[in-house]
Amino acid sequence: MAITVETHDRLDDAARALASDQNARFHGGGTLVMRTVNEGDEPFSKLVLTRDPAYREIRSSGGSVVLGAGVTMSAILANRELSFLHPVARSVGGPAIRSAATVGGNLFAEAPYGDFTTALLALGASVEIAGSGGQSSIDDWLRDRDRNRNRLVRAVSLDRVSDDRSFRFRKISRVKPKGVSILSIAAYLPGSGSRITGARIAFGNMAEKPVRSSGAERALDGQSINEQVAEAAAAAALDGLNPVSDAIASEWYRREVAGVHLKRLLIEG
């Protein structure tokens, strides 16, 4: 199928173009969509882009930060106020991927990609849809992701993490210094100095899309981290999770190592 490319100056126009054509896909940084285009016979016939600077804007006010969906991993790494997200952004690809890959694109990335979204899920971000689409929690947005494909994400907002110990992220891959992830873990542990309340533990690649581990969260809530608590969280981590088998790792392998890596993340930080 021949492809047409439409570039809009204004984000809202791009959103309308996307919404009005089921055969359209949005081109954020291109790292995912161009791969599909290069393979040919893609399941869409139109690419929609926007030049709107708002799409690439990073805004912080008070304790919260708004990342335009077109913000790249490189832009996050270049922003000192976002240091808590630097380990996450750095885990995505090499430098040449990071200067293209966007926050919005990562939301749609299918396993084994989407490590940044895993972090957003743990951080309880909210997703802002362009036009009059409103805002939804990332949990809800991910649940409906397949239906959201033609609704342009304008931005993602989240509370800034000031205490380094309360947000932890690890991407596990076989290739050093980095490769495609076997799995990634993001842990938001408010009050990790003493007792944790409202822990959010998210796994990447332990299902078709990033998922929270309610088992691990229950095991951590109201506790302070020690060997025993970490052990309990690791033991409960897989409750309700259905890891995939792919060329990177089998379901069995992912099940075997997920708890081990969660425990290390909790103990070693």
Added chain:
Amino acid sequence: MTKKPVQFQLNGDQKATFVDDGQNLLDVLRRGVGDLTPKFGCAQGTCGTCTVLIDGQPHMSCLTLAETVEGKSVTTTAGLENGAELHPLQKAFMEQFAAQCGYCTPGMLMAAKALLDTNPNPTREEVVEAISGNICRCTGYEAIINAILSVAGNSPQRYGVR
């Protein structure tokens, strides 16, 4: 198929060409304007041999929609030499056996240039990170890392930031 006109700077020269909708930059550089230095390895963004600089930032040209470079500046390995003189990175790669089959070399050079342009004195770890998106299947990484480090830490004159 619709053709779109695109203009951009390539290694300092103004280029104008026509691209197909959906065509990637690698294809346009190689077939459209005849710069054969960036190579095709995967068209998936996994091998890095097509790495070029767009406005100074490293990009996989295979994943770059060609028309998005309109008005931008693209740098490839063909732009490294200064007249007949090799770029210090090229010289180091050549003298220190940092190229075996040579197919990853253009991408490695561009990834290294992207690093040294912003960080002239990188640590070994930073060099490793900078080429982490580039695969050398002859597995000559040690020689490549050493060649980049031998250029880094030298005076800007030696490195010759351009």
Added chain:
Amino acid sequence: MPVEFRKDIFSEERDDNLNEIGQPTQRQDALGHVTGRSPYYDDHLFDNLHHMRCKRSPHHHARIRSIDISAAERMPGVRRILLGKDVPNNLNTLLSLLDFGIDDEPLIADKKVSYIGEPVAAVIAETDRQARDAVAKIRVDWEVLPHVLDVEEAVRSDAPTVNDVYPDNVFVYHGSYDHQKLRYGDVDAAFAQADHVVEGRYQMSPIEQAPTETCGAIAAPETNDRFVCYTSTQALFFSLGTAAKLLNVQSNRLHFIGGTVGGGFGGKVDSLHEPMAILGCMVTGKPCKFMFDREEEMQVGAPRGAERWYVKDGVMNDGRIVARKFTGYFDSGAYTRLSSYAIIKCVGHLPGPYTIPNVYADVYCVFTNRTPATAMRGFGITGVDFAIEAHMDKVAETVGIDPVELRILNAYRDGDMKAHRRLAKNTALIECCQVAAEKSGWRISDQARQASSLRDGGGDRAQLPPHTVTDQNGRVEGFEGTGYAGGNKGGMPSPMEQYQTIPATPAAQPAPQPSQTAAPANRPAAQPSQPPASSVPPPPPPATSPDADQLRDRTRHSRRFSSISGLRRR
């Protein structure tokens, strides 16, 4: 870490004052590499370059009922779609150029597919994109067949036949046996006398060479009715000969240009792209490129094949290994390619770099519904060396001897007889072990430290075993010992029939291990790709025809390579 040269070792055997050898030198291709100007095959620009993409099998094993290309032909930019019938000589085996093996693989499958990714049609279009889009419109009616993916399952009598040329799923060696044999001394007698018998099972998966430059070729019309072909091949004349055979043209009509390879590691010898690109060029009259994309390189590109090994050692209490027996299975995938040869090389290498007085090996080249395997860095040796060295550690542990000392004790020394019946020379394993132990701080005994590969070899150790036990295990019928693989395609008489050196005598008490006899009567007989040899007495070819020259060439080749010579189905 800088390389350390230990020139103190064997210093008297070497002249260190040479002008070039031992001196650093600038690689002649380095300047091209660092400037991006080295001319890889894809770095040649042509106007009107056409692109070829294949429709590939999604099944491990399936019969092709029909292929519908009508919708694909109507797609924009499509110039031609090639099927198996369009290939002038659509059956080949790579080593036919060395007169080794039977033609067993089509360039484009037309009857059935035997591995995922096997091509059944090739679209030639004006752009790569158009070719891809058209491939998606080709409809194949598949009859899915049972498949087999494990080497030991494939040699069972109830396994589906992967490759009709070899109905028992094993390559036939020398027209006589379903495996390659090594017999040296009497392992069973030695096992009976050994203090310990140590057994092990080892296997390794296929390994994709994964060159950064994917395999491919560009062909274009040249003057004088010739075709120029720029290719990534690692074996230029091999690819030239293969293309000439498949396309049924004189090789002097093909002008091959290669030599600049973007990583090969063995994976660029299979010569599939050159004939495809040239054929595309022949039928369109336009330059044509056929290149793997990354997914094809990984899925369809031939890897180093998987191997499985059973190793059994007879060992004395002092660590001397007195017998070693191998049963090996090479996973050739769906077709022969180079696995048959890998085994010849492998068996010549057994039992590894050790002097063992009794050695036995049965090594099977097995066909499975996996991607055909091919060359990769030391193939035939690498896999079994892994098995041997893992087994050495197991022996060391069983007998209670330091693993490095066990190796030094059993290492071959200069003048020793090897199992392939040649005297060993320039053996340096002992010195390697000593230096490795020293560098890693591994303590070994004074005796081991003082050993030398130059001393204590030869003498009795240079003698062949007084008695070697032989057998007829795995004898097969219906194959002949020699013969050019191409056979008499197109009614061409084959001169090879004059050189049938090994008469197919009835098997004498086949007691194979593992149980695998060819029983053609019980298996679906393969359709011979040519008339039975006996019915076509070879008339002497007329001396003046070009064919005759070609045939005489083949005759010479057949003689020259008769020691590893292949076979032909009767």
